[in-house]
Amino acid sequence: MRGVVFLGNREAEIRDFPDPQAGPGEAVVKIRASGLCGTDLHSYRSGQAASTISGHEPCGVIEELGAGAPDSLKVGDRVICHHYAGCGTCEVCAMGYEQLCPHGHVTYGGGTAHGANADYILVPTRTLVSLPDELSFEAGAAISCGTGTAWNGLNKMHVSGKDTVAVFGQGPVGLSGTLSAKAMGAQVIGIDVVPERLALAKELGADHVINPTETDAVQAILELTSGMGASAALETSGNPTARQQALESMRPFGRACYVGAGAATEIDFNKNVIFKVATILGSWTFSKAELMEIARFMVDTKAPLEQLITHRYDLDQAIEAFQTFDGATTGKCVFVMN
Ligand SMILES: [Zn+2]
Ligand SMILES: [Zn+2]
CATH class of the missing domain: 3.90.180.10 (Medium-chain alcohol dehydrogenases, catalytic domain)
Structure with missing residues (x-):
């Protein structure tokens, strides 16, 4: 064979x-x-x-x-x-x-x-x-x-129609996160630096897309959510900056789930975890x-x-x-x- x-x-x-x-x-x-x-x-x-x-x-x-x-x-x-x-x-x-x-x-x-x-x-x-x-x-x-990985990250955060989910990375896993979060009833913001992938994200149901090479992703997410931030974030890119932005752009009591393997990053635990009363999850398939x-x-x-x-x-x-x-x-x- x-x-x-x-x-x-x-x-x-x-x-x-x-x-x-x-x-x-x-x-x-x-x-x-x-x-x-x-x-x-x-x-x-x-x-x-x-x-x-x-x-x-x-x-x-x-x-x-x-x-x-x-x-x-x-x-x-x-x-x-x-x-x-x-x-x-x-x-x-x-x-x-x-x-x-x-x-x-x-x-x-x-x-x-x-x-x-x-x-x-x-x-x-x-x-x-x-x-x-x-x-x-x-x-x-x-x-x-890939698709199951995205779904299970959202599932662990109990994503529903009450959520605005920021999906960092719109490769095959991130795009799967976009279509799955939509199917769970959520509003979806897709973030990626590749225009072709952002166009696909829109086709698959993303309500908004953000290209961080053109605009500040955290600021854009805050503007799209009346200054509150996303209630849930799915990080699929593994990019160190995206790993931070997932927390920076999260509203109080928000949840973030990390599924994209990548480089190490620093987390401001005071600002983005303790005083946001945040829930941070990891998921592997x-x-x-x-x-x-x-x-x-x-x-x-x-x-x-x-x-x-x-x-x-x-x-x-x-x-x-x-x-x-x-x-x-x-x-x-x-x-x-x-
Ligand atoms: Zn895989
Ligand atoms: Zn065993």
Whole structure:
């Protein structure tokens, strides 16, 4: 089968790998869609060559089940993969948060186990979540990391129609935050330095967009909220300045959730946390149960996931796909396999 491997320094190649076979407790999934995620760019841009297949947003159809598979899974089922495996038995794994397993974990497509930028992926059957018929494979790939990450950050802040949410960064995760916050009923302010992404944010429902290269983002958010500030902030960019602005532009009793990995920054705890009576949260993707909840939410609210996906590629176009995604002007990019 084909598999895309990062060679370091913005190079990738499509290599031949043996087709995987399912052992006890394992499943082989035929990949129908595999999303490109911002996290991929950290390894794509690094100086280090990877030895495993990239792609941690797997979505497809069960091709083979190893011994001991539960009766609820059948060959041919449409599935999303919760792309981590911890020890599988500790209390954190039992919560469905295998990425936080204190005994260590592998991330499928994250450098520690083969991922989904391939014709097939081999994973433990316990990682598989049913893909609702109403969602496309591409939508399933999106929610399996980037879109689900944004949704869960908002979910942790209990965002509702009472909120004005400032979403910092309008890459694929931030755009997912914009469309999810709208689907939760909130007013949304999208912030990004890339005009193409701000235009997409408007299409996906942002009520206002701000370009910090043209105007002071904090001041603009205060003006849009009668001087009060946003009631919730979702920080997806990882940019040190944005990390501060998320707190600076927050109203008293506001909440901020950080989901974008990036550089360290300083926080004025007196001004922006204690005397604002603020709630600051961190979130790293979601549990397996939350992945099921996200899929159901997207079906129920008919959130515009298909509009989020701006670029679709065949796996043979992997080099071009990563070059385009690296340019940081796109919405969601997805490999689609038939
Ligand atoms: Zn564990
Ligand atoms: Zn990701």
